Amino acid sequence: MAKITSRLKPIALAVLLLLPAVTVSAQQQSKRKPPTTRPVATAPGAPSAPRPVATTPSPRAAACHGGVSFDKFLADLKQRAMSEGVSQRTLAAAAPYLVYDQGIVNRDRGQRVFGQIFTQFAGRMAAAYRMQHGQKRIQTYAAAFARAEKEYGVPPAVIAAFWGLESDFGANMGKLPTLPSLVSLAYDCRRSEMFENETVAALKIIERGDLSPDEMIGSWAGELGQTQFLPTHYFNYAVDYDGDGHRNLLRSAPDVIGSTANYIATGLKWRRGEPWLQEIRVPPNLPWDQTDLSTKHPRSKWAAWGVTYPDGRPLPNDNLPTSVLLPMGRTGPAFLAYENFAAYTEWNNSLIYATTAGYLATRIAGAPPMRQPAQPVAQLQFSEMKELQQLLARAGFNVGKIDGVLGQQTRIAVKTMQQKYGIPADSWPTAELLARMRGPGAQAHPAGTVMPRAR
Numbered sequence: 001m002a003k004i005t006s007r008l009k010p011i012a013l014a015v016l017l018l019l020p021a022v023t024v025s026a027q028q029q030s031k032r033k034p035p036t037t038r039p040v041a042t043a044p045g046a047p048s049a050p051r052p053v054a055t056t057p058s059p060r061a062a063a064c065h066g067g068v069s070f071d072k073f074l075a076d077l078k079q080r081a082m083s084e085g086v087s088q089r090t091l092a093a094a095a096p097y098l099v100y101d102q103g104i105v106n107r108d109r110g111q112r113v114f115g116q117i118f119t120q121f122a123g124r125m126a127a128a129y130r131m132q133h134g135q136k137r138i139q140t141y142a143a144a145f146a147r148a149e150k151e152y153g154v155p156p157a158v159i160a161a162f163w164g165l166e167s168d169f170g171a172n173m174g175k176l177p178t179l180p181s182l183v184s185l186a187y188d189c190r191r192s193e194m195f196e197n198e199t200v201a202a203l204k205i206i207e208r209g210d211l212s213p214d215e216m217i218g219s220w221a222g223e224l225g226q227t228q229f230l231p232t233h234y235f236n237y238a239v240d241y242d243g244d245g246h247r248n249l250l251r252s253a254p255d256v257i258g259s260t261a262n263y264i265a266t267g268l269k270w271r272r273g274e275p276w277l278q279e280i281r282v283p284p285n286l287p288w289d290q291t292d293l294s295t296k297h298p299r300s301k302w303a304a305w306g307v308t309y310p311d312g313r314p315l316p317n318d319n320l321p322t323s324v325l326l327p328m329g330r331t332g333p334a335f336l337a338y339e340n341f342a343a344y345t346e347w348n349n350s351l352i353y354a355t356t357a358g359y360l361a362t363r364i365a366g367a368p369p370m371r372q373p374a375q376p377v378a379q380l381q382f383s384e385m386k387e388l389q390q391l392l393a394r395a396g397f398n399v400g401k402i403d404g405v406l407g408q409q410t411r412i413a414v415k416t417m418q419q420k421y422g423i424p425a426d427s428w429p430t431a432e433l434l435a436r437m438r439g440p441g442a443q444a445h446p447a448g449t450v451m452p453r454a455r
Contacts, residue, residue: 064189070100073187077196086203094203094213097179104176104184107220108191117379118327119372121352125165126360134160134364137169137253144241144254148261153272157365159260161357162347166228173226173250174219178202182222182231198222201231210238210247217250225249226256229263237263268343276340277358279370280315281308282330289425291324292415293337293345298322302336310371327355329428332377333370335359351408380429388429391437392417 065073078091078098116124138145138156145156167173182202186195202222205211211224218224224234226249238247241258249256264270283306290297299322303315307324315336325337335355344354359370380388386404393399397413406414411427418425421436 081200081203086207090207097213098183099180101180101184104181105188118352122356125356130164131363134164144257148258152261152265154261154264157361160364161361162227167226170226176220178216178218178222198231201235204235227260268346270343271340275338278336279310280334280336281310282334291326292427293323296321296323326426328377330426332373388434
C-alpha cells in the first residue's frame with residue numbers, strides 16, 4: 001500500500017472513442033460466468049478477470065463531479081487518457097472492465113486501519129518463517145538482487161521484507177479485476193483525483209504492453225503485483241529485469257526485485273550504504289521528550305545519554321543523525337530510526353507497518369529477534385483511546401479521525417500533553433494521562449500558550 005505520486009505527461013489529443021459505460025456490483029461480478037471471448041489475448045497461465053455486468057451507480061458518488069453521470073465522467077476520463085497517449089485500441093480492450101462497482105466503494109469507505117500494538121503486529125507479520133522465506137528468495141534470485149543493489153543501492157533484505165509483507169512473495173496478490181476498482185474509486189468523491197490518476201496510469205501500462213486488461217488482477221484498492229504497486233508506481237518505476245521486453249510484476253521475480261529497488265531508491269529517496277533501523281536499549285533517565293521521529297540527534301549524543309545496543313555495546317561515537325523510536329513507549333521495544341526509515345513511512349504511513357517492515361528487513365539481514373518487554377506494556381482499551389482522542393480534539397489538537405487507533409497525529413498530541421502534565425513524554429497514551437485530561441480544568445491551557453496542531 002504505497003503512497004501515491006503521479007507524473008503524467010500531456011500528449012496531443014487524439015480523436016475520442018466514446019465506448020459505452022456499464023456498471024457492476026461486487027456480488028453480481030462474483031457470480032457471473034466469464035464471457036466466451038476476451039478483449040485481449042492473455043499469456044499462458046495468466047489469471048483471467050471476470051467480465052462485469054451492469055447495475056446502477058450510487059447517485060451520491062457524482063457529487064464532486066458536478067452531478068454528472070458515471071457515463072459522462074468515464075467519457076471525460078477516456079478523453080484525458082487519450083490526450084496522454086492511450087490509444088483507441090487500448091480503450092477498446094479495457095472497455096469491458098471500465099465499470100462502476102459500488103461494492104468496491106463501500107469497502108473503501110469501511111476499511112479499517114492498523115489497531116494492533118507493535119509487538120502483536122510484528123510478531124505475526126515478521127514471524128520467523130517470513131524471515132526464512134526472505135533469506136531463501138535472496139539465495140534463489142541472487143543475481144537479480146545483486147544487480148539491484150549495485151544499480152540502486154538498496155540492500156536485498158529491504159526488498160525482500162516488502163516482498164514478504166505485501167504478498168507473501170507472490171502468494172497473495174489479490175483476486176479482483178483492477179480496472180473496475182480504479183474507475184469506481186475515481187468516480188467516488190473520497191479520493192477522486194488520486195484514482196483518476198491511477199486509472200489513467202493503468203491504461204498506460206496496457207498501452208505499453210506490460211499487461212493486458214484481463215491480466216490486471218490484484219487487491220480491491222487497485223494495487224498490482226508482488227509488491228503491490230499502485231498503477232502510477234508501476235508505470236513510473238517498473239523495470240524489465242528478465243529481458244523479455246515486458247515489465248511484469250505479477251509473474252516475473254526479477255522484474256519484481258528490480259522494480260521494487262527502483263521505487264525505493266528513486267521514488268522514496270533511499271540513501272545508499274546507510275542503515276535504516278536498529279534495535280537499542282534505552283536508560284530509565286533518557287530525555288523522553290527528545291524521542292520520536294520528529295527529533296534527530298547524532299549517534300554520539302544518544303550514546304552520551306546512555307543509549308546502547310541491546311547487548312550493552314556502545315553506539316558509534318559519530319555524527320550520523322538518527323531518531324529514537326518508541327512504538328510502545330519507554331517500557332516497550334526501542335529503535336534507532338535513521339534517515340532511510342523515511343522510505344518506510346512513505347511506503348505506508350502507518351507507523352506500526354513501517355516499523356514492522358524495517359524490523360523484518362533487519363531480521364532477514366541477520367539481526368537477532370528484538371527483546372521482549374520485561375513486563376506487559378499497559379495500553380488503553382479501545383473505548384478509552386477514543387475518549388482520549390476526543391479530549392485531545394477538544395483541547396485544540398488535530399488528531400484526525402476519532403477511531404481509537406494510535407496514529408502519528410495522536411502520538412504528537414499525546415506527547416505535548418505529557419509535557420504539560422510533567423509525565424514522561426514518550427508519546428504512549430496511558431491511564432494517567434487520560435485521568436489528568438478528565439480532571440477539572442484539564443482543557444484550560446496556561447495564558448499565552450498556543451497548542452500545536454498535530455501533523
